[in-house]
Amino acid sequence: MQSRLHDGFTVQKLKFRTRRVPKTSSIPLILPNDLKYNGSKGTVEKVRGASRSTLCVVPEALELLEGIKGPVSALSICGPCRTGKSYVLSRLLGSADAFELGHRWDPQTFGIWMGTKVLKGADFTILLLDTEGIDASGGSADQDASILVLTILLSSLLIYNSLNVPYKGDLEKMQCFIKLAKGVTVKKGQKTQMSELREFFPDFLWLLRDVSLMSTDENGQEIDPTQYLKTRVLARGEDFEETPGDMVGRAILTSFPSVECFTLERPSDNKQVMNNIADHTDKLNPEFNKGVETLIDLLLQKSRPKRGYYKGSTVNGVALSLMVKQYVEAVNDPQAIPALDNTWKNTIQLMRSRAIEEAIQEYREEMAAGIAAVSQGTDVQIILDEDIEDEMDEALSLMSIHNKVFTKVTSWLLDKIGHLGIGSGDLDEESEGVVREMQDRLVRREERTIEYVGDDLVTRRQQGMVVVGGELYGFLQENRSRSRAFCTEMFNTFFEPVQKKIESPPAGYDFRGALDELERTRVQYHRWARGPEKWAVLQEMTKNWDSLRANIKKIRGYQEQLMLEQERAHQAELEAQRNNREARRLYNQQQDMQRAHKETLEKMNQLHKWQMAKVKMEGEVWRWGEEQKFEDFRQAQMDEMANLSRELQGRHDREVQQLKSRMQRQQDEMNGKIRELNNRLRQPPPPPPRRRRKGGCVIM
Numbered sequence: 074m075q076s077r078l079h080d081g082f083t084v085q086k087l088k089f090r091t092r093r094v095p096k097t098s099s100i101p102l103i104l105p106n107d108l109k110y111n112g113s114k115g116t117v118e119k120v121r122g123a124s125r126s127t128l129c130v131v132p133e134a135l136e137l138l139e140g141i142k143g144p145v146s147a148l149s150i151c152g153p154c155r156t157g158k159s160y161v162l163s164r165l166l167g168s169a170d171a172f173e174l175g176h177r178w179d180p181q182t183f184g185i186w187m188g189t190k191v192l193k194g195a196d197f198t199i200l201l202l203d204t205e206g207i208d209a210s211g212g213s214a215d216q217d218a219s220i221l222v223l224t225i226l227l228s229s230l231l232i233y234n235s236l237n238v239p240y241k242g243d244l245e246k247m248q249c250f251i252k253l254a255k256g257v258t259v260k261k262g263q264k265t266q267m268s269e270l271r272e273f274f275p276d277f278l279w280l281l282r283d284v285s286l287m288s289t290d291e292n293g294q295e296i297d298p299t300q301y302l303k304t305r306v307l308a309r310g311e312d313f314e315e316t317p318g319d320m321v322g323r324a325i326l327t328s329f330p331s332v333e334c335f336t337l338e339r340p341s342d343n344k345q346v347m348n349n350i351a352d353h354t355d356k357l358n359p360e361f362n363k364g365v366e367t368l369i370d371l372l373l374q375k376s377r378p379k380r381g382y383y384k385g386s387t388v389n390g391v392a393l394s395l396m397v398k399q400y401v402e403a404v405n406d407p408q409a410i411p412a413l414d415n416t417w418k419n420t421i422q423l424m425r426s427r428a429i430e431e432a433i434q435e436y437r438e439e440m441a442a443g444i445a446a447v448s449q450g451t452d453v454q455i456i457l458d459e460d461i462e463d464e465m466d467e468a469l470s471l472m473s474i475h476n477k478v479f480t481k482v483t484s485w486l487l488d489k490i491g492h493l494g495i496g497s498g499d500l501d502e503e504s505e506g507v508v509r510e511m512q513d514r515l516v517r518r519e520e521r522t523i524e525y526v527g528d529d530l531v532t533r534r535q536q537g538m539v540v541v542g543g544e545l546y547g548f549l550q551e552n553r554s555r556s557r558a559f560c561t562e563m564f565n566t567f568f569e570p571v572q573k574k575i576e577s578p579p580a581g582y583d584f585r586g587a588l589d590e591l592e593r594t595r596v597q598y599h600r601w602a603r604g605p606e607k608w609a610v611l612q613e614m615t616k617n618w619d620s621l622r623a624n625i626k627k628i629r630g631y632q633e634q635l636m637l638e639q640e641r642a643h644q645a646e647l648e649a650q651r652n653n654r655e656a657r658r659l660y661n662q663q664q665d666m667q668r669a670h671k672e673t674l675e676k677m678n679q680l681h682k683w684q685m686a687k688v689k690m691e692g693e694v695w696r697w698g699e700e701q702k703f704e705d706f707r708q709a710q711m712d713e714m715a716n717l718s719r720e721l722q723g724r725h726d727r728e729v730q731q732l733k734s735r736m737q738r739q740q741d742e743m744n745g746k747i748r749e750l751n752n753r754l755r756q757p758p759p760p761p762p763r764r765r766r767k768g769g770c771v772i773m
Contacts, residue, residue, distance in 0.1 A: 082192040082199065082373060084166055087137040095137065095189040099172045099203065102134040103223060103401060104184040105216075110134075117183070127405040128219060130398055134187055138397070141390030144197040144378035149185075149224050149275075152234035154206030157282055157340075158182075160350060161234065162201045164365050165372065166190050169351035172203045182206065185224060197378040197387075202227065207249065218249040219404045222256045226400050226411060227393065228275040229379040230372065231329070236282045239306050244318035251320050253328055256404075261412035267327040273382070273413050276375055277329035280368070283339040298334035307332070335371065337364045382417030391427065395420045425490055429511045432486045433544060436478055436515055440548055443474040456556045456603035459549065471552050475545055479515060486511055517542030549605075556604025563602045564614050567594045575624045584628045 086094055096115035104110060107123040110131045148165070150158045159172035159182060166188060183205050192199035204224050207217050225231060235243075258265045259273065279302055288301035296304075307322035309315065315323075326332060340346070340361045346353045354362070378387040388396070396416055403411040447469060448455045457471040490507055518538040540546050571590050574582065598611060 082194045084190050085193045087140055087189050087191060089133070089136055090140070095133075098166075098168070098190060099186050099188050100134045100137065101131045101183075102138070102185045102187045102202070102397065103128050103130055103220075105129070108183055125216070128184065128223070128401050130401050135394040135397065137189060138187070138200070138390045138394045141191065141198050141200065141393075143389060144387040145390055145393050146197050146199045146230065146376045146378050147202055147228045147275075147393065148199055148230045148232070148372060148376060149202035149204060149228040150232040150234050150280075151204040151221060151224050152207060152232075152280075153236070156206070156234050156236050158206070158232075158234045159203050161232070161280065161365075161368070162188065162203055163351070165192070165201060165369055169354055172201075185220065185227075192373070197376075198390075199373075199376050200393075207247070214249065218252045218256060221249045222253065222411065223397075223400055223404060225253070225274055226257065226413075227379075227397065230278065230376055231275040232278050232280050232372075234280045234282065238281060238284055238286065238288075239279075239302075241306065241316075241318045244306070244321040245316070247321045248317060250324045250328075251317070253324055256410065258410050258412045259414060261415040267324060270328045271330045273380070274329050275379075276331045276377075277325060277333070278372075278375070279332070279334045281334065281336045284336040285338045288336075298336050299332070302334040303332060333375075335368055337361060337368065381420070382414055386417075392420050392424055395423050425507045428486055428489045429507065429514070432482050432489070432511050433514055435485060436482045436544055439478040439481065440474060440544075443478060444471070444548070447474075456559050457552055458603075459552070459605045471548065475516075475548070479512075482515070483508060483512065513543070515543050516540060516545045553605050556606040557610060559604065560602045560607050560610040561614075563598055564610060567597045567601075568614075572621050572624075575621060575628065578628055582628065584625070587625055587628055 088094055100115075101108075101110050101117060104117065105125045106127045106129050107120050107125045108117050109120050109129075110116075110133065111118050112133045148162075150162055152158055160169065162172050163169050172182070172186065172188065182203055185205070186203045188201040188203075191201070202224065205220050207221070253267070253270065257270065259269050281298065287295055288298050290296050290301070290304065303326065307326050309319045309323065338358055338360045340350060340357045341353070343356070346356050350357070379393070380386055381388055381392070399416045399419060400411050403409040403416075444457065447457065455469065457469055457474075459471050486508060517540070519541045521539045540549060571587075571594050574590070575587055578587075595611075602611070
């Protein structure tokens with residue numbers, strides 16, 4: 074179910090991996106350890122005998138979170154209890170009760186809850202987070218600080234919701250903000266200044282509820298709420314010593330990249346309406362409803378994808394779920410402090426490992442689908458050649474299918490890890506390392522050398538790469554196994570009748586007829602046998618044809634010399650076919666490696682340019698010298714690859730020409746020998762010498 078909202082956003086439901094939809098419109102993401110989530114009922118239950126001391130992550134919420142594929146913008150709300158936080162988030166989703174509303178003195182929200190509906194935009198998805206109220210019964214100052222730290226670390230826009238106009242004295246109740254610099258570090262093991270947090274913390278919006286008075290400066294002149302907040306509330310007072318309230322104000326102004334204020338009038342003065350506000354939206358103060366609509370527009374305009382640690386990086390659902398677990402572990406450990414750099418580094422490592430596994434699974438599925446597509450419309454699975462013998466037969470080549478899938482999966486992986494952004498100088502090398510690791514798991518090759526005799530009768534060597542491992546090797550072995558079984562069946566089908574006829578020759582069946590029939594059978598086998606084992610099977614089967622050789626000698630007109638010459642000619646032809654195919658395979662494998670490396674470099678170059686443009690759009694300034702140095706390095710790589718490609722293409726053209734000439738020469742020699750043999754077979758046997766008798770003796 075989807076519904077249109079402001080600014081092109083659409084309300085969408087999150088789903089579990091099983092495509093099951095959550096039972097409730099919100100679900101706990103983080104709970105105190107004295108509570109547990111019952112997924113089957115969609116309720117929170119008390120844990121017997123447990124006292125609140127730590128926080129726990131809810132696996133069901135993480136599963137929903139991981140389903141958000143693109144960049145995520147986490148919009149969260151915090152503040153004192155019973156101030157209408159949950160209602161504001163519900164209105165963002167076009168509802169009034171998406172998050173449970175509190176109508177009693179006791180708080181209804183514990184820990185951090187997330188909506189099971191999100192706002193899907195063109196470039197990112199907005200996730201809504203509702204938090205336990207500050208100073209809630211059953212909580213403590215340290216627990217409030219832990220919840221606040223987690224909320225800030227997970228958010229890209231933070232709403233602090235409170236009633237009425239705040240004053241200096243009210244800030245002293247918000248001392249959890251003072252602990253931010255002590256509770257978070259940018260770099261592990263290093264002391265962090267509050268100003269360093271601005272680059273990573275969310276934007277801050279103070280939402281003042283039940284406010285209808287005009288905001289003024291010290292001289293009574295009207296000013297906007299944001300200016301009032303910064304100058305009259307958060308700014309340091311004139312006292313000589315800094316008060317706790319001054320420290321809170323300094324923490325907010327220094328730690329957050331932007332600080333704004335928005336006011337809403339009281340929803341209603343009717344007690345019954347306020348006790349069930351979700352069912353009485355039409356009875357609320359019109360100015361309140363109008364203000365809520367304006368607030369929603371403002372929040373959607375201010376929302377932006379949550380950034381990672383590196384410039385230009387963004388966070389998706391999987392990354393955010395991994396960060397949730399790491400931050401909760403750090404907050405629960407009294408000896409640990411959440412470190413932004415270390416958390417992001419661990420997140421990247423986990424995401425890259427997961428992305429590699431997903432890419433490999435994608436490769437398996439795409440390869441299986443590509444192979445199945447070739448056999449579509451037939452009752453049996455078609456045996457594929459390994460290499461491309463002819464452009465017309467490209468679709469029947471296993472390596473052709475692999476090349477397309479390999480390129481697709483590599484591009485998918487680069488897109489998957491591309492949003493992780495630009496870090497120090499070696500991040501691109503790390504990304505290339507991830508791609509290389511994935512590619513090595515798909516295809517593992519070794520260098521091999523074979524010998525063959527050239528047209529000039531000189532023995533030469535052909536160097537190249539052969540597949541010896543990886544996912545592709547499994548598909549190759551499976552295809553070879555099917556090819557061997559199929560070709561063996563074809564051989565037996567075509568040759569067994571001839572072998573039986575030679576064992577028990579019918580009347581008039583002579584040696585020349587047997588050779589002609591064997592030749593016709595070989596032609597049939599050449600036509601119908603399929604796959605990479607075609608020639609190997611024929612060579613092995615005919616080499617071990619001892620029974621046929623023994624029986625053919627008994628046939629009338631048998632000529633030993635002709636039989637040996639024909640066998641040698643056929644074995645030489647098979648050996649030449651095998652060598653030529655192996656030489657072609659070595660070269661093709663080498664070409665595949667070069668092509669894959671070139672395409673990866675080009676894709677990474679495009680990805681880098683996209684990241685650079687993204688950083689510039691965000692207002693980040695890169696030194697031209699470093700950027701030019703990187704571009705020069707990239708261009709040098711591309712030039713080197715282009716030169717290598719031209720050199721390989723030239724060598725390929727020469728080798729192909731030599732290969733064609735060699736094959737043609739061998740074929741001409743074979744055809745000549747076969748014609749000579751056939752001519753000799755067709756010639757009638759010489760007449761016996763005339764006999765004459767002389768002196769009682771027969772003289773020949």
